[in-house]
Amino acid sequence: MGTGADQRGIADTTSTGSGAGRGRTIPVVARLFFAAALGSLTIVALAPPVEAGTAPSRSTDESSSKWGALLTHSVDLGQSRARSVDVLVDLRTSTRPTTVLTWADRHELTARWLSGLATSVLSGSPAALGRGLGVTVDDFRAPNGQLFYATRQQPQVPTSLRGEVTGIGRISSYGRIVNDYVPDGGLTPSGLMQAYDATPLESQGDQGQGQTIVFFETDGYAKGDLQGFQKAYKTPAFQVSKLGQNSGSGKEAPMDLEVAHEVAPAAKLVYLNILSGVSSQNDAVIFEDAFHLAATRYKGAIWSLSLGVCEADFSPSDLATMNQAVANAELAGTTVFASSGDSGGLECLDDMLANSAVGVQAPASLPAVTGVGGTALSVANDGAYLGETTWTEPLLSQGTGGGQSSVFSRPSFQTGPGTSSFSSVGDPCASTSGCREVPDVAALADPVTPVADFESGHKVPGGNGTSVGAPIWAGFTALIDTYLHRSGTSPVGAANKWLYRLAASPQKYAPFHDITTGGNAVYAATPGYDMASGVGSPDVWNLARDLQSLLGKS
DSSP: OOOOHHHHHHHHEESSOOOTTTTOOOOOOOOOEEEEEOOOOOOOOOOOOOOOOOOOBBOOOTTHHHHHHHHSSSSEEEEESSSSEEEEEESSSSOOHHHHHHHHHHHOEEEETTTSSSEEEEEEHHHHHHHHTTTEEEHHHHHHTTTEESSSSOOOOOGGTTTTTTOOOOOOHHHHHHHHEEOOOOOHHHHHHHHHHHHHHHTOSSSSSTTTTEESSOOOHHHHHHHHHHHTOOOOOOOEEEEEEOOOSSSSHHHHHHHHHHOOOEEEEEEETTTTTTTOOHHHHHHHHHHHHHHHTTTTTTTEEEEEGHHHHHHHHHHHHHHHHHHHHHTTEEEEEEOOSBTTTTTTOOOTTSSSSOOETTTSSTTSEEEEEEEEEEOTTTTTEEEEEEEGGGGTEEEEEEEEEEEEEEEOOOOOOOOOGGGGOOOOTTTOOOEEEOEEEEEEOOTTTTBEEEEEEEEEEEEOSSSGHHHHHHHHHHHHHHHHHHTOOOOOOOOOHHHHHHHHHHHOOOOEEEOOSBBOOOOOOOSSSTTTTEEEEEEEEHHHHHHHHHHHHH
16 A cells, blocks of 8 residues: 555645755654543534534634643743644635645645645745744743644734635644553453344344444554464454554554454454654644545545544644544545543543643544443353443543533534533533533443453453444444445444434334443443443444434435
């Protein structure tokens, strides 16, 4: 498939001018942490419109006060020495932005248009981008020691671009992409299938054939570990394609691939290294490029993301753009799952851009994404499902993530028993119908009852966390999509509207295990929906039949 840099050439990349920052690769700042413990926004209706939730409109970044506080407490090191900086630009339409491209050329900048999306990326030297947008890009050292570039002022849309541009994101490399992985704690492949009632699909030949699952990763995997897993558990051979370079070692990537493979052994798996060959330190740009790449190369694939960033680290405009990219991919049948975090609802711990440690992480908080929380699973000696509680380890500051978005209002699909605002912990959406709530669903996360894993040449109990929930749900969706295809029914696609509809009223077959005990550090599990386990974990066979009936009528 070529290198990561080659993959990103799929976007309609127009190099304009001869700015000094163009065509170079920036070393990624050390902002990756492997978690062990742990407005503005008028959302623009692009074509086609997406249900994204809204936030009160403001003329500047809605988190400007928190952003200002971070910069006030950071050391300004003067004009940025980064070789290149960039920013997301929200366009009015998804057509080629000729005015933006011409403007970029005139200001010695590079403009990349992500074809099919109402999004462009402006890149160039700190001085050139600053001059073009009327701001100064400096380097800063945060109180925790992190180095990042940023501007003290939120850039405004230049007058000459207002016909094509509706907003500009935050110029910043502040943030930290977190792998949701709790080391060490399994259920065998057959045990996982039996516990969630997926064996009826398997017994009739539904093994994910014809389906593709894309994994968004920041670490690598060893081919020998996949072969060892295959031999140990007597599964079919792995079918893995690569987008970007594989570092050859890691914990998250092999676990994700192995978990999905044990559930859907006939599905094609795609390893996408979101950091391979990137020339950006801006997390919003990194995610946007990865979403565009996956949607372009693998239309209608299922996506699994076992990583995230505190939502407060993004501007509302950036989050809206990311959400739109996911929603556009879902129009082709893509379904997207992302883990909700492993810090028990305190996903913004020690983050200076957050009001408090209480918070959620993106991409799970995006309304177009199905956020996956975590449970502790109990099974009988014969493997039969006995029950689940939420996964929580308060003494270790670990547990299922969940809570309210600080940006998105609650989408219309998020209705039913248990969905409501919780003003007791602060409700930033009090003037609307309430906030977007996370997670949407749940699955096994407790490291004490881990899934099968093969790592560093050995069979080991897999570290879980909510990380494992995303590939579990992705694998089960591959089985369900195969089942739906055989019956002539459309694939699941954008899942949330169907999942909440099924949960809102009694179904012929009970599609979810309602988790009513436990909670995380902030919210309790309750009957119906709750912000620790969503609508519950799947009964896969029942869910498949309910979806067949529901989608067949839609």
